[in-house]
Amino acid sequence: MTRVVRTRAELREALAGAPRPVGLVPTMGWLHEGHRALMRHAREENATTVVTIFVNPRQFNVTTDFTQYPRNEAKDLGIAEAEGVDLVWAPPVEEVYPPGFDTVVAVGAVARPLEGAARPGHFDGVATVVAILFSLVGAEHAYFGQKDAQQVMVIRQMARDLAIGTEVVALPTIREADGLALSSRNVHLTADERAAAPVLRRALLTARERWADGERDAERLRGAMRETLATEPLADVEYVSVADGTTLAELARVDGPALASLAVRFGATRLIDNEILA
Numbered sequence: 001m002t003r004v005v006r007t008r009a010e011l012r013e014a015l016a017g018a019p020r021p022v023g024l025v026p027t028m029g030w031l032h033e034g035h036r037a038l039m040r041h042a043r044e045e046n047a048t049t050v051v052t053i054f055v056n057p058r059q060f061n062v063t064t065d066f067t068q069y070p071r072n073e074a075k076d077l078g079i080a081e082a083e084g085v086d087l088v089w090a091p092p093v094e095e096v097y098p099p100g101f102d103t104v105v106a107v108g109a110v111a112r113p114l115e116g117a118a119r120p121g122h123f124d125g126v127a128t129v130v131a132i133l134f135s136l137v138g139a140e141h142a143y144f145g146q147k148d149a150q151q152v153m154v155i156r157q158m159a160r161d162l163a164i165g166t167e168v169v170a171l172p173t174i175r176e177a178d179g180l181a182l183s184s185r186n187v188h189l190t191a192d193e194r195a196a197a198p199v200l201r202r203a204l205l206t207a208r209e210r211w212a213d214g215e216r217d218a219e220r221l222r223g224a225m226r227e228t229l230a231t232e233p234l235a236d237v238e239y240v241s242v243a244d245g246t247t248l249a250e251l252a253r254v255d256g257p258a259l260a261s262l263a264v265r266f267g268a269t270r271l272i273d274n275e276i277l278a
């Protein structure tokens with residue numbers, strides 16, 4: 001049976017006697033196969049699995065994106081139950097940010113480019129809420145998706161710098177059959193936009209092929225991605241990046257591990273995806 005708790009106090013009480021190790025899966029709900037894969041890994045590697053469901057207002061730089069974020073707690077709890085999750089923390093906003101809350105966790109260089117530049121304040125919100133979750137849950141392991149590659153790097157930096165003992169585990173991106181990465185935001189795509197969206201994956205695979213064939217000029221790899229994206233009139237490109245795999249600084253040449261990533265809008269819906277070149 002999955003136990004659902006709402007307050008910080010209930011969460012602490014539920015965890016007090018829980019078998020170790022504890023695995024944590026932070027989510028914003030509207031759970032899909034990507035989240036389920038994280039839950040399954042957590043269950044395999046831990047004696048207790050904790051899922052949090054919290055649409056974090058502080059990580060949305062656009063208010064309508066927050067208010068329109070899809071929510072269905074009853075369905076999410078059914079999924080958590082089916083995955084054998086032991087504990088779900090689904091708090092109201094004031095349990096995460098009580099009155100008087102006045103701290104921001106701001107990660108440095110790795111949080112600045114890409115999503116950090118496109119969504120000002122986003123990673124401050126992410127790092128702050130994940131620091132709270134790590135502190136409250138005290139898990140041995142926490143599971144995140146590689147789909148949000150920069151997020152994983154930001155959270156690793158935060159946990160290392162704040163001496164939080166939770167090990168950050170990144171798991172592969174789960175995709176639809178046509179290559180589109182699963183995302184809660186996909187629900188907002190119109191039928192035409194949904195049909196166009198796999199172009200993200202095609203662009204990244206083009207870059208991967210060129211790289212595998214020996215192309216090391218990062219601008220040519222970006223160009224190849226832009227060319228593929230340009231074949232799709234509904235794709236409104238926000239950024240195309242080939243960056244250093246450790247620092248996320250844009251590269252001129254790919255001489256070591258790199259991250260190819262992109263952000264593309266389809267109408268009102270913004271999608272991201274990435275591919276490791278290593």
Ligand code: AMP
Nearest residue numbers: 027028029034144145147148173174182
């Ligand atoms: P979200 O609910 O979108 O904040 O995502 C919660 C966690 O699930 C994050 O660590 C995401 O990176 C991860 N996630 C989201 N989509 C996918 C996916 N398609 N495959 C794997 N993990 C994912």
